Amino acid sequence: MDDTKDQSVSSKLEGATGAVHDGKGYDSINKIKTTLNRLRRNKYFMVTFGLLFILLFSVGTLAMIYTQDKQRIQEGVTISGLNVGNLTQDEARKVVDKEFDRLLNQTIKLNVGKQSPEVKLEALGLSLNADSALKGAYDIGRTGSIFDKVESKWSAKKGVNIDFSKKWDEKKLSETLQGSLKEFNIPATDATFQVTNENTMTIKSESVGTILDSKELITKVMALNIYKLDPEVKAGFKEQIPLLTAAQLEDQKITGLIATYTTTFDPSQTARSENVRISAKALDMAIIKPNVTLSFNQIVGERTVQGGYKDAYIIVNGQFVPGLAGGICQVSSTLYNTGLLANLAVTQRSNHDLAISYAPLGQDATVAYPDLDLKFNNNTGGYLLVRTKTTNNTLTIEMYGKVKPGQQVTIANTIESIIPPAEQRLVDETMAHGAQVLKQRGQPGYVVNSTRTVKVNGVIVGTEPLKKSRYQALPKIFAVGA
Numbered sequence: 001m002d003d004t005k006d007q008s009v010s011s012k013l014e015g016a017t018g019a020v021h022d023g024k025g026y027d028s029i030n031k032i033k034t035t036l037n038r039l040r041r042n043k044y045f046m047v048t049f050g051l052l053f054i055l056l057f058s059v060g061t062l063a064m065i066y067t068q069d070k071q072r073i074q075e076g077v078t079i080s081g082l083n084v085g086n087l088t089q090d091e092a093r094k095v096v097d098k099e100f101d102r103l104l105n106q107t108i109k110l111n112v113g114k115q116s117p118e119v120k121l122e123a124l125g126l127s128l129n130a131d132s133a134l135k136g137a138y139d140i141g142r143t144g145s146i147f148d149k150v151e152s153k154w155s156a157k158k159g160v161n162i163d164f165s166k167k168w169d170e171k172k173l174s175e176t177l178q179g180s181l182k183e184f185n186i187p188a189t190d191a192t193f194q195v196t197n198e199n200t201m202t203i204k205s206e207s208v209g210t211i212l213d214s215k216e217l218i219t220k221v222m223a224l225n226i227y228k229l230d231p232e233v234k235a236g237f238k239e240q241i242p243l244l245t246a247a248q249l250e251d252q253k254i255t256g257l258i259a260t261y262t263t264t265f266d267p268s269q270t271a272r273s274e275n276v277r278i279s280a281k282a283l284d285m286a287i288i289k290p291n292v293t294l295s296f297n298q299i300v301g302e303r304t305v306q307g308g309y310k311d312a313y314i315i316v317n318g319q320f321v322p323g324l325a326g327g328i329c330q331v332s333s334t335l336y337n338t339g340l341l342a343n344l345a346v347t348q349r350s351n352h353d354l355a356i357s358y359a360p361l362g363q364d365a366t367v368a369y370p371d372l373d374l375k376f377n378n379n380t381g382g383y384l385l386v387r388t389k390t391t392n393n394t395l396t397i398e399m400y401g402k403v404k405p406g407q408q409v410t411i412a413n414t415i416e417s418i419i420p421p422a423e424q425r426l427v428d429e430t431m432a433h434g435a436q437v438l439k440q441r442g443q444p445g446y447v448v449n450s451t452r453t454v455k456v457n458g459v460i461v462g463t464e465p466l467k468k469s470r471y472q473a474l475p476k477i478f479a480v481g482a
Contacts, residue, residue, distance in 0.1 A: 071088060072086050072087060072088055073085055073086065073087050073088075073089075073092055073137050073138055073140070074137075074140045074141045074152075074153050074156040074157075074160075075156065075157055076156045076157040076158060076159050076160060077137045077140055077156050077160050077161075077162070078159070078160070078161045078162075079092070079096060079130060079133045079134065079137055079161070079162050079163070079164070080099070080130075080133070080161070080162075080163045080164045080227065081161065081227060082095055082096065082099055084096075084137055085156075089134060089138055092134055092137065092138075093130075093134065096130045096133075096134065096164075100128055100130070103121065103126075103128060103226050103227075104120070104121055104122040104126060104128065105120055105121075105122065106120065106121050106226065106229050107119060107120050107121070108121070108124075108221075108224070108229065108230070108231065108232065108233055109231060109232040109233070110177070110180060110181060110217075110232075110233060110235050111232050111233065111234045111235060112181060112184050112235045112237075115184075116232065117180045117181065119176060119180050121224075121226060121229075123176050124168070124172070124173050124176050124177070124221060125168050125169030125170065125171070125172035125173040125176065126166070126167075126168055126169075126226070127166075127167050127168075127169065128164045128165070128166055128167075129164060129165045129167070130164050130165075132165055133162045133163065133164055133165070136162045137160075137162050140152050140153070140156050140160060141153035141156060166226070168221075168222050170218065170222075173218055173221060173222070174214055174218060177212065177214060177217055177218065177221070177235075178212065178214065181212050181235060184212070184235075184237075185209070185210070185211045185212055186209050186210045186211070187209045187211060187240060188206065188207060188208055188209030188211075188240040188241060188242040188243075189206055189207045189209070189242060190206050190242045190243055190244035190245075191203060191204060191205055191206040191242065191244050191245050191246040191248070191249050192204045193249055193253075193383075195254070195285070195287075195385060199254070199256075199257070199385055199387060199398075199400045200253075200254055200255065200256070200400070201249070201253050201254045201383070203246050203249045203250060203253070204246070205245075205246040206242035206244065206245050206246060207242070208239055208240065208241060208242065209239065209240035209241075209242075210237050210238070210239060210240065211237060211238065211240045212235060212236075212237055213235075213236040213237060213238045216236045217233070217235050217236065220233050220234075221233060251382075252290050252381065252382040252383050252402065253382060253383070253402065254382065254383050254384075254385055254400050254401055254402065255382075255401075255402055255403045256400060256401075256403040257398055257399070257400055257403075258342045258380070258399050258400065258401045258402075258403055258404075258407075259338050259339070259340075259341035259342035259343075259398070259399045259409070260338060260341070260396060260397070260398040260399070261334055261337040261338040261341060261396070261397055262334070262394055262395065262396040262397075263330055263333065263334045263337075263358045263359060263394070263395050264358065264393050264394050264395075265327070265330060265358065265393055265394070265395065266393070267392050267393045269312065269327075271310035271311060271312040271326070271327075272310075272312035272313070272326055272327035273327070274308070274310055275303075275309055275310060275312055275325050275326060275327040275328050276327045276328070276330055276331055276390065276395055277390050278307065278308050278309060279300050279303070279325070279328045279331045280331050280388040280389075280390055280395055280397075281388065282299060282300040282301065283296075283299055283300060283331065283335065283386050283388050283397070284386065284387055284388040285385070285386070285387070286299050286385070286386040287383060287384065287385055287386075288378045288383065288384040288385075288386070289378065289383060290378055290380070290381060290382060290383065291377070291378060291379070292377075292378050293347065293375050293376070293377055293378070294339070294344070294375065294376045294377075294378060294384065294386075295373055295374075295375050296332050296335060296365075296367050296373055296374040296375070297367060297369050297370055297373045297374075298373075299386075300328075300331075301369075302369045302370070303324060303325035303328060303369055304324075305324065309324055309325040309328075310324070310325075310326075311323060311324055311326065312325075312326025312327050313326045313327075314326040314329075315352050315353050315354050315366070317353070318353045318354060318472045318474070320354070328367065329352065329356075329364070329365070329366045329367060330358050330359075330395065331388075331395065331397075332365045332366065332367040332374045333356070333358065333359045333363070333364040333365045333366075334359075334395050334396075334397045335365070335374060335386075335397050336349060336359075336363065336364070336365035336374055337359065337363055337411075338397045338398070338399050339376045339399070340363070340409065340411055340452055340466075341409045341411070342380070342384075342399045342401070342409070343379075343380075343407070343409050343452075343454055344376035344377065344378065344379060344380070345376060345377040345379045346375075346376055346466065346467070347375045347376065347377050348373050348374060348375035349365050349374055349375075349467060350365065350366055350372060351364055351365070351366065351467075351469040351470065351471065352364055352366045352471065353366075353471065353472050354443070354445075354471055354472055354474055355443060355444075355445075355446060355471045360411075360413055361413055361415065361446055361448045361469065361471070362411075362413040362448035362449070362450035362466070362469045363411060363413065363450065364469075380401050380402050380404075381402055382401050382402025383401060383402070384399055384400070384401045385399070385400040385401065386398070386399060387399075387400065404456070406456045406457040406458075407454065407455070407456050408454070408455045408456075408458075409452060409453070409454050409455075410452070410453050410455075411450060411451070411452055411453075411466075412450070412451045412453065413448050413449070413450045413451075414448065414449045414450075414451075415446055415447070415448055416446075416447040416448065416449055416468075417446070417447045418444050418445070418446055419444055419445030419446070419447075419472075419473045420444050420473065421442035421443055421444055421445075421473040421474055421475050421476050422442075422473065422475045422476070423442075423475065423476045423477075423478065424475050424476070424477045424478070425477075425478045425479075425480050426439070426477060426478070426479050426480070427479075427480060427481075427482050428479040428480065428481060428482070429481075429482045431479060431480065431481035431482070432481045433481045433482060434480075434481055435480065435481035436478050436479070436480050436481070437478065437479045437480075438476070438477075438478055439477045439478065439479045440474070440475065440476060440477035441476060442473070442474050442475050442476030442477065443473065443474045444473050445470075445471050445472045445473035445474075446469070446470075446471045447468065447469070447470050447471075448468065448469040448470075448471070449465070449468055450465070450466040450467075450468075450469065451463060451464065451465055451466065452464045452466055
């Protein structure tokens, strides 16, 4: 039905209204009008919808054609400034690899003044990776909805750059810088000393050093723009302060003898005497820094045949038996007494199982490598020097250090209890019936308390109980005839 016909019908209906005066007539006419208006609106909607559908279909078709995948990177895409637009992935990879070689082989000069060593970026620990950049470049215009692809491809034409991933190996960077500039470092030197023939110290002063400021230079190198490389990086240097100064040594200086102790031995026991001399020589000239532990085993070391040690009597499980390096405990016991008189702090000490004759009860120290040790802490506030001297039948150990005027140290021992030796009789069939011979004299056992007292100018300033000593009794043994 066209508009003319609609108007004709409408006119006729309007004309009819003049002849119809009842309510039913009016209702019929209004319904017809409403129907006609609805038909007109539906017609316009269908036309509009059809046109819109055609438009969208056309746009979608054009978008599909526009985003058709040609297996090439979109135009306008660059990777770290390299144009890779319209290239396949393999073609782009070749361009990138060539750029890698160029970038990594660039050199910079490390300016240290008159000289400027050159070094390649790759040697400095630079590494590049283009995998994520290549993937990102290839994915442009290929991900998301069709309209996302259109927008991404359209934006790419305006220019999109994706950088390589860059990484510095800081360990390699530091090592290369240190190696390249090593000759320009002037390390600090600590103050040193020499021991004189009088067992004192002569001191040589320290010197301040100048060394590469590695942290600053590493920061500068890692901040370089590798695409527009500065040809030179200035290396900075800083002062290196010595760890030990002459002033410190002067304060800790060995000024004289602080303690000495002497024990005697039987020179006829040649193997034992030789062991005493070898271990005493190992101790001689030992220097102990302030607040450091003096360890007998660490200084003397393992006792071996190769070291010259011989078999002599040692104490094992409460018995005197032959053993390698017998007699060495006389040296450790002599050192123990010297350390006590020097007022050193005792940190490890054990007495023998049996009482010995070369040191007072409570003042011996047994050792066995590596664990059974004699140790002191050097609490004197200065350096310690150990000197040893042997004669035909004596051993003397001296300690030199920071003398404290007026200091005097004494050791007192009190026997708490005495354990009498047991008697044992062993049958000897080679002896006549009723005969008896003393085979081992035996000796009592003891429990001994020891105390160290320190005086300064005659006034007691400290009293210290030392570790209690417990000695087993050695049985008296008789051989008797059957």
